[in-house]
Amino acid sequence: MAGKDEYYNRAKQQGYRARSAYKLKQLNRELDLISSGDTVVDLGAAPGGWLQVAAEEAGEHGRVIGVDFQRIDAVEKGGAPVETIRGDMTEDETKAEVKEAVGGRVDTVLSDMAPNMTGEYNLDHARSVYLAQQALETASDLLGEGGDFAVKVFQGQDLEGFKDDVAHEFAFTRTLSPDASRDASSEVYVVGKNKLTGPVRVGDELDVEIVDEGEEGDGIAKVEGFTLFVPEAEMGDELRVEVVDVKPRFAFAERRD
Template identity: 65%
Template structure:
């Protein structure tokens, strides 16, 4: 049995709208994307296979919103927005509706032309559109997934995503066809900090943490600095940035 037949048949038997549902299941299994109670936004959601999986993972306490230019048949507990993701108006409608999301996923793909370089470039454009939308929507620590066709622009896209998250990895789910060049950028831990690794700045130590490190603030963001005490004003270099706090070393 071919991979296509296997996942197509499983989708029919298990009530999923597309074989693509298993891609999100496998991505979640590897990267732990969606938890109970999460708010999830699915970009390019038609026909709704990913919405079905997202609602299962987010549970009754979760919120799932699907967006697509095509009509999406109703999915229990899911709100849909009909619009073109490349239009600013559609992105504004999503932001107004959702406010803040825990996870943004995108399985968007261009209409295929058969010309690989063009299809690749268009897939990168759609992935960037999803990425820019995710930056507007995601809460600190939130996760992002986007499909892209592998090619010369993939590394630049990954580097740009990596700057905004704790880390990013590429995953090729087993449910993808063997002949497919698609891969998924999976980014974990949205960073909203006003600093990045390597930044050097002066900071005043205001308090001491439970591990004995000094605590300073940059625009409300907490930095832990070893070998400092409250009242110190020190030059530091940022060494590690997490979604809600970071670490720095004193520059002697």
């Protein structure tokens, strides 16, 4: 049995609206994108297969918001309550409506958005990257510290640059091609884990003063209240450093003086 038939039939048998539900199931199984009680925003959510999975994983104490310019029938598979917004995520009006509906920070932003296919590979790729960038902007705006992001994008010349953009915003990134993707598809999913909200990023060069000492003997500098660990530095040192690793609540830097 062909892979696409297997997942299509499985979706019908298990009550999912689309075979794509199994893509999210695999992403979540491997990278723990959705936990019980989470608030999840799903972009490009029609017909609702990802909404069903997200609602199951977030559970009755969670919340799921789906957005698409196509109508989405009410989701009643169980788990978290699901709200839907009809709109185009490339438009500022829709982005503002989503932000107002959320009313705060969310735990996970998902995007399965895809362009209308033209059959011209480079054009379809460029349009998919554009939609992925819109999703990343939305994730940067809505996610709280430590939040997660997963987005579909077609392979092509701009993929590596987009992955760099995601890596700039998250502590950990990974690219996957779920088993449920069709064999002929060029789609991959770029995942960002643990949203960074601190004031520094990898590659930043800064002039800092060492104001404390860590448990491992590293010097500690503060950047807008954010902790920066600097090996081979002592209290009172004033030095230039380069940030080499960033976590949600602290970062590591190396001396450049």
